Structure formats: structure tokens, C-alpha cells
Amino acid sequence: MSAFAGKWVDEAAAGKYEGFDEFASKAGMTEDEVNTYRDFIGKQETIVDGDDWQYIYDFGEHKSHHKFKLNIKNPTDKDIEGNDFQITPQLNGDKEMTETVETMRNNVLVTTIMKRKIIGDGSRQEIEITHKESGAKMKGFMRKE
Template sequence: MSAFAGKWVDEAEAGELEGFDEFTSKMGMTEDEVNKYKGFIGKQETIVDGDEWQYIYDFGEHKSHHKFKLNIKNPTDKDIEGNDFKITPKLNGDKEMTETVETLRNKIWVTTIMTRKIIGDGSRQEIEITHKESGAKMKGFMRKE
């Protein structure tokens, strides 16, 4: 079983994450979008069946469910804001994963690279998201529920 499987919750509100302001600015998020996400504490359930994975996100009133396969560019899906996105996830060993995500925001494709690392005894994840076009980064942690 993958170390990423299970239910996870953010350790801090999104607005408290290292690099949040610069990252959201470089992503082209509006002031309303930024204010909406500042107080979010997200929950994520990761279901693993070989190379077929599922993420079930819960951001309070915003929920989404995504199915994808490892090591391929997956078909277009919709994010919680209704934007089209394509994810290319790759395991880099048992405790590290990289997700390249291309998102269509305001008619422009934006690329982010998310690195997830299982740390310590396996009950925490370090997550770093990089806005590829600018290099802006946002970093936080999740813990297993």
C-alpha cells in the first residue's frame, strides 16, 4: 500500500502557507479568489489501486473527486473553480510524488508542479507547489487523520 493512501488534512489555513501571497498573485488569482481561499483548511482522501489513484477533496462548501493514472498525462478534468486542468502524476520512490498540472485560467494555460513528500513516521506530508512560469512557490504540510 502506498504511504500516500488515506485521509489527510492541512495543518494550517491556506493564507498562512509560506509563499501564499506571491504564489496566488503569480497564478493570476483575483482579490476575491484570494480572500475566499485564505481561510481554507483542506481535506484530501487518497485512494490507491495500483497505478490508478483518486483524490477526494473537501474544502468545506467546495468538494471535488478526481481519478487519474500515474506516469501519463491524464484527460482534461475540472478543478473546484470549474477550470479545465490536466495532471501528469509521477511517483519518485515510496515517499515522494510529483504532479505536473496544466490549468486553463482566464484563457491561458498555467503550469504548476506539486511535490509531495512523506516525512517522519509517515503521518505528515510536506507539500510544495511551484508556479512554473514565474518560479513562485507555496509550501505547507498535511497530517494523516
């Protein structure tokens, strides 16, 4: 069983993530999107069955469910805003994962690289998201519920 499996919740609202404002600006988020996400505390359930993974996201009124396979560029899916995206996830050992996500936002391709790392006793996850085109980063933490 993967250390990533289970239910996770953000330790703080997205707007409290280190580097949130610069990241949001560089990623092309509108002012309305920035204001909406600033107070979001997200929940994520990760279901693991070998190389078949699922993320079930709960951002209050916004919910989404994504199925994907490790180590391949997965088919196009829709994010919670209705944008097309493709994820290429890679497990880097038992406690580290990298997800490259290509999203079409307002007819512009935005690439983000999310690094997830299980820390401590396995009840916390460090999340670092980099906007590939600009290098802007934001960083925060999730804890197991």
C-alpha cells in the first residue's frame, strides 16, 4: 500500500501557501479565481490499486474525481474549472511523487510540476507546485484525516 493512500486535508487555506500570490499570477489565474482559491481548504482522497490511482477532490462546492495510471501521460480530463488537462504522474520511491500537469487555461498551455513528499511519521505531506514556464512556486502541507 502506498504512503499516499488515504484521506488528506490542507493544513491551511491555499492563500496561506508560501508563494501563492506570485504563483497564481504567473499561472494566469484571474482575479476572481485568486479570490476564490485564497480561502480554499481542500480535501483529497487518494485511492491506490497498483499503478491505477484515483484522486477524489473536495473543495466545498467544487468536487472532482480523476482516475489515472502512473508513469504515462494520461488521457485528457477536466479540472474543477472545466479546463482540459493531462497528468503524467511518477512515483519516485515510497514517499515521493512528481505530477506534471499540462492545462489549457484561456487558450494558453500552462504546465505545473507538483512534488509530493510524505514527511515525518507519514501523517503529513509536503506539496510544492512549480509553474514551469516562469519558475514561480508555492508550497504547503496536507495532513491525513
